[in-house]
Amino acid sequence: MSRNHAVLTALAFLASVLLPAAASAKDSSYGFDTDRDRFGWAIMSGGNSTTSDVEDQEALDKLKEEYGGDDFLFLREGDDRYVIRDRALIERAQRAVKPVNEAGRELGEAVSEQVHLALGTSKDARERARLGRSIGRLSREIARAARRGDDTEDLERDRDKLQRQLDDMEESSRDQRVTVREKTKTKTRSEEASRHLKQATHHLQDTMHDILHDAKARHLAEPMR
Numbered sequence: 001m002s003r004n005h006a007v008l009t010a011l012a013f014l015a016s017v018l019l020p021a022a023a024s025a026k027d028s029s030y031g032f033d034t035d036r037d038r039f040g041w042a043i044m045s046g047g048n049s050t051t052s053d054v055e056d057q058e059a060l061d062k063l064k065e066e067y068g069g070d071d072f073l074f075l076r077e078g079d080d081r082y083v084i085r086d087r088a089l090i091e092r093a094q095r096a097v098k099p100v101n102e103a104g105r106e107l108g109e110a111v112s113e114q115v116h117l118a119l120g121t122s123k124d125a126r127e128r129a130r131l132g133r134s135i136g137r138l139s140r141e142i143a144r145a146a147r148r149g150d151d152t153e154d155l156e157r158d159r160d161k162l163q164r165q166l167d168d169m170e171e172s173s174r175d176q177r178v179t180v181r182e183k184t185k186t187k188t189r190s191e192e193a194s195r196h197l198k199q200a201t202h203h204l205q206d207t208m209h210d211i212l213h214d215a216k217a218r219h220l221a222e223p224m225r
Contacts, residue, residue: 040076041208043093050097052208059224075212081224084215096207099200104143107193111139113186131166135159139190146198149205156194163187 042051042060047069049060059081060074073084073093084090115132138159142152167183215221 038078039205039209041093042074043090043097044074045071045090045094063224073211075208075215075221077212082212082215082221083224084211084221086215086218086220089211089215089220093208093211096204100147100197100204103193103197103200104147107139107143107190107197110186110190110193111136114139114190128166128169131162131169135162135166138162139194142194143197146194147201149201152194 040052042049044060044064044067051057051060059076063072063074063083067083067085070085071087071090073090075082075084115129115136138155142155142159145152145155170183212221
């Protein structure tokens with residue numbers, strides 16, 4: 001495998017982390033909800049939408065036609081669906097989404113760095129690059145699982161196992177290019193990014209619940225018929 005090809009592979013992975021798999025140029029979908037059958041949400045702003053899942057797409061399409069280009073917040077709680085058009089509540093929801101996007105970007109950058117550090121010029125470079133990509137794939141799965149609120153313990157265990165294999169190969173290689181300090185720093189950065197993503201996801205979920213509760217209390221949540 002050439003260095004250029006490996007670098008392109010790393011960049012392709014980074015893009016897959018930063019851009020949701022189901023996203024289009026103007027819409028993005030994230031699996032943030034821990035109970036997707038009970039609670040879901042979508043923010044429509046400036047013609048672009050950010051959603052917790054794609055299950056409510058039919059209802060969203062109907063709302064887009066009804067409200068035209070107006071901004072709104074859609075919330076689903078069980079079988080009940082609500083529309084919120086209060087600007088302050090919409091902006092509150094948007095602020096809660098930003099840390100999740102930033103944490104995802106942070107994780108993507110950390111994993112990309114791990115992939116690049118796995119590259120080398122020795123006879124073991126190909127295997128190290130393969131392990132680096134596998135670590136990257138597992139990190140992507142961990143990020144997706146965290147966004148859904150799923151348990152990531154097994155995935156993290158598999159990733160750590162591959163990381164130990166990669167560490168062993170690098171330590172035994174005569175032309176090792178990555179110092180222990182660099183490896184530790186990169187691994188720590190990736191672990192911190194994973195924690196940030198989980199924290200941001202939980203905060204987002206709590207915020208959306210609070211927004212719905214607040215909107216109901218102030219009669220700002222319009223029930224969908």
